[in-house]
Amino acid sequence: MPATLPGKSPAMTVMPEDAPAVETARPNAATAPGRRISIAGVARGVWRARWFISLRAFATFICLWALLAAWVSSPLQLPSPAKVFDAMVGLAAKGELLSQTLISASRLGVALMVATVIAVPLGFAMALNRELNTYLDPIVELLRPISGIAWIPLGLFIFGVGGTLPVFIMAYVAFFPLLLNTIDGVREIDRKLLAASRTMGITRRAQMVHVMVPAALPSVMVGFRIAFASAWAAIIAAELIGSPSGLGFSIEWYRQLLMSPKVFSFIVLIGVVGYLSDVVLRTVQRKLTPWADGMGIDQ
Amino acid sequence: MSMNVNVRATGGIPNWAKALTLPIILLVIWQAWAMTLPETSPAPAPLKVVQSFAELTASGELIWATIQSLGRVLAGFAIAMVAGRSLGVLMGSSRIVRENLDPIVESFRPIAPMAILPIAILWFGTGTPAALTIVAYAAFFPLLINTIHGVSRVDRQLIRAAQTMGLSRLRTVLVVIVPAAIPSVLLGSRLAMGVAWTAIIAAELAVGAKSGGGTSGGVGQMMFVFYAYSIDLNGIVVCMIVVGVIALLIDRLFRLVEHKLLPWRN
DSSP: OOOOOOSOOOSSSSSOOOOOOTTTTOOOTTTSTTSOOOHHHHHHHHHHSHHHHHHHHHHHHHHHHHHHHHHHOOTTTSOOHHHHHHHHHHHHHHTHHHHHHHHHHHHHHHHHHHHHHHHHHHHHHHHHOHHHHHHHHHHHHHHTTSOGGGGHHHHHHHHOSSSHHHHHHHHHHHHHHHHHHHHHHHHTSOHHHHHHHHHTTOOHHHHIIIIIHHHHHHHHHHHHHHHHHHHHHHHHHHHHHHOSSSHHHHHHHHHHTTOHHHHHHHHHHHHHHHHHHHHHHHHHHHHHOGGGGGGTOOO | OOOOOOOOTTOSSOHHHHHHHHHHHHHHHHHHHHHHSOTTOOOOOHHHHHHHHHHHHHTTHHHHHHHHHHHHHHHHHHHHHHHHHHHHHHHHHOHHHHHHHHHHHHHHTTSOGGGGHHHHHHHHTTSHHHHHHHHHHHHHHHHHHHHHHHHHTSOHHHHHHHHHTTOOHHHHIIIIIHHHTHHHHHHHHHHHHHHHHHHHHHHHHHHHHHHTSSSSOSHHHHHHHHHHTSOOHHHHHHHHHHHHHHHHHHHHHHHHHHHHHOGGGO
């Protein structure tokens, strides 16, 4: 019997989130009131708890990896999990993991800030002013299909190898989802809200601050998360090709030195940082726009 | 959406003219700026880009590179399609499979396709297989996730009806669940194809950059050669435009298919 899972899972976004596992909220047999605490009950509860499912999935994955590594028996092509762990500890002790992550993260931060500062006000302006939209929309639609990656060679020429290129590429990549989601968010504001606020005689400025911005914010936040995910994918490419530092650079650098365990360490790190950032963004989104749920916007 | 050709009732400038205004002004400024530079400057200019496009097309280089890149995208996409769809149906229709694989899938998803390029190079060298790996990896996740989504959201009534009629579990999956999931799968395919096209450019670019020569081919490689060897910025701009046009065509093609196959969705 196929299971229907609760929770929403927007298929449209780049990183659709996942329905919470069915088991999370279920009190296990042992804690249910009026029941005798049995070892079997506790064991069953633990076995079906979400954290334990993750744990055993990872344990299985790492065992398979170790077996495969033993079978391949080429530490260059596939280092064993233990070797990667050692390399990771070594890199962490040297502070390299942290410093490279901070470099990439600060580039990401700057790029997202630049993109937000330009895209969000522009999105508001384009959604509210039909004339402006007629003039600007063609440029947006012409540039949008050209992926950020395709700008790398030209960007290398303009900015040279260094920190500016990744920032430029990421800001470019982050710009479009932010802009389009802002435009959508503003356009879909409930007309009744606008009419009501006008009836109450508030100024245009107050309407902007108290009605339009809060109403469009959930959609902007969705745009921001997509922007983040695209920028995170783009930074690796940009740093790998045209930067002397950062996470993308590090994996390529250690590949050239044929230090596979370190390559794998950085790849794991990229996954972990990307995942944690999305968790943080989702939390921020929920806290910042608790009203989004009622608007049919997936959290 | 921008190509609204209606002249507004009040008269004045028609919308299509407004739409063209800014692109034309920008092109003119760009051309004027390029003409102030000395003749030897490598800076791209619109007229030179057009010329470069004509030359690259006439020599067949551009067309060949595009075909090569597209071929890789299709091959990588096919691999991802087989893997992503079958795993997706499995994960979508069985809670046990889904619960157990979810943590692994979720931890791989934030790893950018380009991050596994170094591994792909270590395993397969700098040729086509490495590029294919990146494309397949990039396309896999949208396909998988949208298939799971589609399969797990199939109307329960349909499944119950099928079971009432005594269909086996496998047959239910094949004749009820898989067809009902088509809309999600199509959406996933469109997204996957988009990221696959981006990924192939990135892979070719990086493989070109890291192998230090022209062994891999494709549009991305062509851009890299223009950047690193012949310093032909006009050629780079031509490639960028090709990348954009192909991305647009892929998107429109899939939308058209969605429109034709699922007329009730519009």
